[in-house]
Each structure stands twice: as C-alpha cells, then as structure tokens.
C-alpha cells in the first residue's frame with residue numbers, strides 16, 4: 001500500500017518557496033517564490049536580494065534613512081527574481097507560490113508575463129496601498145489569488 005503522509009502539491013511548492021527564502025540576506029523580511037506550470041512542473045524560483053553584481057556586503061539593508069542609503073531602491077523582490085530567473089519559453093498560465101503577497105510592482109510583472117494564479121502565505125502588508133493596488137490589478141486582469149492553507153505539517157531538515 002502506498003505511503004499516506006506525503007505532502008500535497010501546494011505544500012511541495014510553498015515549501016520550495018520557503019526554502020528559497022532561506023537564501024535571503026534581508027535581516028527583516030525573507031521572501032521566496034516558486035513558479036510552476038499546470039502540469040506541476042517547477043519552472044523557476046527566486047528570493048529577495050540585491051541585483052547580480054551589486055555586492056550585498058556593501059549595499060544597505062536598513063529600512064530607513066535617505067532613499068539612497070536604505071534597501072528599498074535596490075533590492076530585487078522574490079517574485080520578480082523568480083520571473084527573471086526563468087530560462088524557458090514563456091510563463092503563460094503558470095502559478096506563482098510566494099511566501100508574501102506580491103507588491104504592486106511584482107503584480108505588474110506577474111500579469112504581464114501571463115501568470116494566472118498567485119498562492120501566497122503571508123499577507124502582512126495587506127493594509128498598504130501597494131498590496132491594495134496589487135489586488136485591484138489582479139482583479140481587473142483576471143489573475144486569481146488564494147491564501148496557502150497550512151496544515152500544520154512540520155518538516156525538519158538537518159542541513
């Protein structure tokens with residue numbers, strides 16, 4: 001008889017998004033994303049980090065101070081990185097799993113590349129205008145979004 005405690009597709013892909021987030025150097029918020037096709041094949045992954053070649057030991061990681069001296073102008077979001085990391089054809093009808101609800105800039109990229117569904121874990125910035133704008137654009141563009149339903153399954157990895 002087959003094993004019964006295997007993880008679901010949703011748990012598999014959100015788990016990979018969570019694992020990707022572990023690569024983030026951001027001391028405050030680590031975000032991971034995983035893009036899959038409708039046949040449950042993984043297409044791409046990403047996490048929030050400085051653009052390639054921009055030394056993440058030199059770049060600022062703070063949240064405040066002058067715009068040129070904090071992270072926000074520089075950091076590339078997990079969702080955008082996962083789109084840009086894709087090496088195949090196109091992302092039409094793909095699904096993106098993200099550990100955080102996409103901001104308005106990532107929402108635009110998600111829509112424009114043809115992703116049709118967003119599965120998110122945290123919506124901790126739901127009250128911000130950025131997230132409200134994301135949802136407005138997703139609604140207009142017909143991109144579905146739904147929260148990941150955690151089932152309390154714990155997995156410990158000894159890395």
Ligand SMILES: O=c1[nH]c(=O)n([C@H]2C[C@H](O)[C@@H](COP(=O)(O)O)O2)cc1CO
Nearest residue numbers: 026028029031048075077078101102103
């Ligand atoms: O959807 C997102 N994806 C994403 O990768 N990020 C990144 C940018 C920053 O590195 C970090 C947010 O930082 P903070 O929570 O300290 O404001 O998360 C932030 C959002 C939401 O704004």
Ligand SMILES: [Zn+2]
Nearest residue numbers: 077102103106
């Ligand atoms: Zn974003």
